[in-house]
Amino acid sequence: MADDALIHTPNGGMPRLLEIMRRLRDPETGCPWDIEQDFSTIAPYTIEEAYEVADAIDRQAWDELKGELGDLLFQSVFHAQMASERGLFDFNDVADTMSDKMVTRHPNVFGDESRDKSADQQTRDWETIKAAERAGKEQKGTLDGVAVGLPALLRALKLQKRAARVGFDWPDTSHVIDKIVEEAKELEQARSTLGEAEIAEEYGDLLFVMVNLGRHLGLDPENALRATNAKFTRRFEAVEEKLADRGKTPSQSTLEEMDALWDEVKLEEKQENTKN
Helix, strand or coil: CCCCHHCCCCCCCHHHHHHHEEEEHHCCCHHHHHHCCHHHHHHHHHHHHHHHHHHHHCCCCCHHHHHHHHHHHHHHHHHHHHHCCCCCHHHHHHHHHHHHHHHHCHHHHHHHHCCCCCCCCCCCHHHHHHHHCCCCCCCCCCCCCCCCCCCCCHHHHHHHHHHHCCCCCCHHHHHHHHHHHHHHHHHHEEEEHCHHHHHHHHHHHHHHHHHHHHCCCCCHHHHHHHHHHHHHHHHHHHHHHHHHCCCCCCHHCHHHHHHHHHHHCCCCHHHHHHHH
């Protein structure tokens, strides 16, 4: 029998959440939708929830962050429950694995090493420990362990960082910019002479080098693009508002009119930023 008292306890914490999840997956009394799910069907929701956490932080929506973190936590609980049903591991095993990892990776806090380290030195030590962990998992290649399911920009960045550790990297930013120019020319040539697959390949090459430029500049390409997406959204919504003041929608406007309003919005933003 499910622990109904625990399920309805307002401050039940993790035990309450774990019992709710177990109850949702109960083959006889649970929710049909939850019962039908497996790791592969839940994985997209896990990724989505992680992005919603990042979005709340980007917007500094602190009142929403608690709920978004709860949604992400629930994803871990969901996966752990399914694993438990298969006899693989349970949520406590997940927590213990992370605890062991953090203790091992922080000898300067939980071991005998000195805490008197710079952030850069700590990062280098962290990577050394992670490399030893990969070796213990028989991950011998430089690129082993970079998850295939990562967002493409993030995976490109991680692949490039791994390659750079063994010396496979341009010596300075100017070489990366030269490569961008080269890849852009190859993409233009592909548009004129090659098929769709070859054009897509050249476009991917250009994106990959753009990620590398961000790495050389100390920028996270995912964060940079997210910020640009937010800027585009903000400005386009302002254009829509200006069109609405004229009794129009974008589909009732012309490109020239929207371009002019776009420039107007940019100028207003610049003036506002100057004031601040």
